[in-house]
Amino acid sequence: MTTTYELSDLDQIEAESIHIFREVAAEFERPCLLFSGGKDSIVMLRLAEKSYSPASLPFPVMHVDTGHNFPEVLEFRDRRIAEVGARLVVASVQQSIDEGRVTEETGPRASRNRLQTTTLLDAVGEHRFDALFGGARRDEEKARAKERVYSFRDEFGQWDPKKQRPELWNLYNGRIRRGEHIRVFPISNWTELDIWEYIRREGIEIPSIYLAHERPVFERDGMWLADSDHVTRMDGEEVVTRRVRYRTVGDMSCTGAVESTAATLDEVIAEIGATRITERGATRADDRVSEAAMEDRKKEGYF
Amino acid sequence: MELLRFATAGSVDDGKSTLIGRLLYDTKQIFQDQLEAIERTSLQMGNEYTNLALLTDGLRAEREQGITIDVAYRYFATPKRKFIIADTPGHIQYTRNMVTGASTADLALVLVDARNGVVEQSRRHAFLAALLRIPHLVVCVNKLDLVGYGQEAFEKVKAEFREFAMKLDIADLTFIPVSALHGDNIVDRSPNTPWYEGASLLHHLEEVHIASDRNLVDARFPVQYVIRPQSDEHHDYRGYAGTIVGGVFKPGDEVMVLPSGFTSTIASVDTFEGPVDEAFPPMAVTIRLTDDIDLSRGDMICRPGNQPTVSQDVQAMVCWLTEASKLTSRAKLAIKHTTKVARVMVTDLQYRLDINTLHRDESAEALVLNEIGRVSLRCTQPLFFDEYRRNRATGSFVLIDETTNATVAAGMIIGAGA
Structure with missing residues (x-):
């Protein structure tokens, strides 16, 4: 701590993210943290730990499992979530396929990427989640650069870029009706390099x-x-x-x-x-x- | 490294997107695949040169119509600073977005076309920057290449702008002659403007002093979330989590909590890494007190000798943000102010402000989308606030329509009173 009362850039974005995590825990009834085992969700999990410390996470962690994961990542997921002491919910794309909710693509370019949306939204309905924390960053992609920290989703889970709620200062509007939910992106303002520097600084396993x-x-x-x-x-x-x-x-x-x-x-x-x-x-x-x-x-x- | 957040504003054709594209490009933040993508699109659209504006237009409709619909956030860094740009569209109908982007900015960058001089939109942008209390304003006089890099055009804009800005409360005003298209005075000083003695835009952004913009005097800590672990190890732990929005908090400090007015002492200021010696804005910490007093979300920790105003009656400037409804006297809305949520009634719309002329229309009966006015609000509970000009965090609020759940207004508190 310095006497000039200055925070480094990483400390500033960390504080902003923690503020968002706490805001959601205070205002929503059934939040959930999406976790893929990727670097962004690893940072998210650490920020969540910090936000409620010394208490444990006041919500479960959910992995949308495509069934096409890297085995190293699944092993890591289970270990890390056990360390944090969080409850893991797995939403399975394979199960959505088996139940006929989605049809698997065929051919060499088949991907389960798009199928995840159905699995995800089904899980939101089943568990009645009202806020889903995601690790999306605005520097990742052009559409994401325009998305709010609190991204409103209607009862179909849809994002309407033209009807986003204005978001001013750090005053987030999380009011929703039953069946709607908010996607919350606490690391919106982080860049890829920030993520890596934070992982190094915090000594987090990847x-x-x-x-x-x-x-x-x-x-x-x-x-x-x-x-x-x-x-x-x-x-x-x-x-x-x-x-x-x-x-x-x-x-x-x-x-x-x-x-x-x-x-x-x-x-x-x-x-x-x-x-x-x-x-x-x-x-x-x-x-x-x-x-x-x-x-x-x-x-x-x-x- | 320091972090600087700035908002950009400009009219449709002022070249704002080009300027941002230029900053990103010249600081090597643009990646090869992004550049190739916009080169392809430029060619497809029949542009003669690579249209750097395409870098910032993210949504399909924007690319098709060549406009910017919404606030976009961009990131770049130099060895000296990290930057977050809130890129806001300048069309007349998008005051809403400018207010949004400006709300968190340390600096506003306004573009003026050197050929057209100060136009209505320039005045509006300057006014909004002042209203939102952005501490630093930079006016880029753009398209200087189209006036032969003449000093006269630059000085003319400067004089016109200064004249208008005098009526506003702008602490720090800087003018820079640029050509975003050609990169003059963006990263390096341009040989085309030997008469200009100031810094390049990037140099200015790297050097402008922002550390003293925070309020380190008035200790303010809105309680955001109460941490009470349900575990044997931390059975008796009760911590008040939140973000410091003013002043400095240390263990041993005598504090007062609002609304109860009880006093106590800070036992510790906790973080995940352990207790800290002091906490200041914008740190997110957890404060524990030596006394077991009732304190919950929406309450405020401050100092007995330095308290915010406590009142149910608030005077404020508001900007109306929706086309779906309008603000009228007697309207009832939800308010979110710091971590407190309550309801308010608009007891009086005192005037609507014409943001081009600064004329106050006291006969106005409503505010519609993008209009700004002064209102009196009566709140269901006391708010703990400071003037917005003294503290942006304790002086700001949003209003929410309880039927549609839409955020309908942004507010800046002037003071207490009906």
């Missing part, structure tokens, strides 16, 4: 796939996709072993790896500082569908 490792991969659309049972390779897509790391954690079927030798957090941060491609542009097939891919999915109720 899933091993974020660090460079040898992996059998094949090239598709300029990305390295992991060779797994969840993806059917097309003609000419040959499996090679490369030293890679992941910049985002999503489905094995749509998350690409980047070639990297960064085996430590410091090396990852140095690499990100020098990179010239956005994390979603580099590694997410789901965002490459069109200019408005994210906007369209969000309108349907996606994360």
Whole structure:
């Protein structure tokens, strides 16, 4: 603590996020924290811990499980959530498929990405969640740059970018009717680099796939996709072993790896500082569908 | 590293999006895939050059219509500072968005087209920046390339702007001649304007002194959430969680809690990492008191010798934010002020302010979307507030329509009284 009463940039955005976490716990009846095991949700979980300390989290943690996860990430999820002492709710895309709520795409480019929306919204209804914490950041994507911290969703879970509630100072309006909910994004103002610097500062553990490792991969659309049972390779897509790391954690079927030798957090941060491609542009097939891919999915109720 | 939040405002064709695109581009915040995407779109739209404005227009309708619909947030950093830009559209119908973006800004950046000089919208932007008490205002006189980089056009805008700004309460006003399209005076001083002796825009953003903008005098801590762990280990723990919005709090400080008026002493200021020696804005902490007194969300911890105003009757300037309804006398609404939620009745609409001429229309009977006026409010419970000009956090509120749940107004408190 200094006598100049100045907070570093990381301390300032951390304080803003904690304020948001506490506001939701105070004003909503049934919040829930979405957790994917990715770096953003790891930071979210730490911020939640800090917000209510020394009490435990006043809400459960939910993972929308596509069934196409990296095994390292699932193992990490269970361990980390046990450490925090939180209750884990798993919403399963496989179950939505088995129950006929959604139809699985077929072919080599099949993805369960879009199916998650139904699974997510079903879980919101089943558990009557009124606020869902998400780890989306405004620097990730153009549509997200315009989304509020409290993002209102109607009874269909839809986001309407033209009908967003004005959000002033740190006065958030969380009033909803039954069946509606709010997506809350406490780390809206964090950048990818902030996330990594915070992980380093806090000494938080991350899933091993974020660090460079040898992996059998094949090239598709300029990305390295992991060779797994969840993806059917097309003609000419040959499996090679490369030293890679992941910049985002999503489905094995749509998350690409980047070639990297960064085996430590410091090396990852140095690499990100020098990179010239956005994390979603580099590694997410789901965002490459069109200019408005994210906007369209969000309108349907996606994360 | 310090964090600077700034809001940008400009008319449709002032080149605001281009300026932001230029800042991001020249500070190397634009990534290769983003640049390739806008190069493709520019080509498709028949632009002669890469349209940097496309970087900031996120929604489909915006790209199609070439307009900005909503506040967008952008991020960039230099070795000196980290920046958050609230990019707000300048159209006449979007005062709402400017007020939103300005509410958290340390600095406002207003663009004026050097060819057109100070127009109605420039005045409106300056007025809103002053109303929202943004401590620093930077006027970029843009498109200087189109007036041959002449000093005369720059000085003319400066004089016109100053004349209007004199009627406003603006603490720090700076003028910079730029061409966003060509990058003059954006990152580096431009050789095209040898007559200009000031800093480039980026240099100014990096150096402007913001640390003293916070109120470190009036200790204010609105109780946000009460932490009472349901565990054996912390059985007797009772902590008041919240964000410091004014002053400094230390263990041992004598404090007063409102509304009860009881006094107590701070036992500790806790964080996840452990207790701290002192806490100041905008830290989020948990305060424990030596006495077991009744305190809950919406209450306020302050000092016995420095209390906020406590009143059910509030005078305020409000900006109406919705087209779905209007503000009239006798209207009943929900209010959110610090961590307190209550109901208010509009007891009087005193006047509507013409934000172009600053004329006060006392015959006005309603405020509609984007209109600003002075009102008297009667609240169902006392609010603990300071003048907005003294503390933006304890002086601001929003009004919510209880039927639609929409946020319908932004308010800035002037004082107590009916």
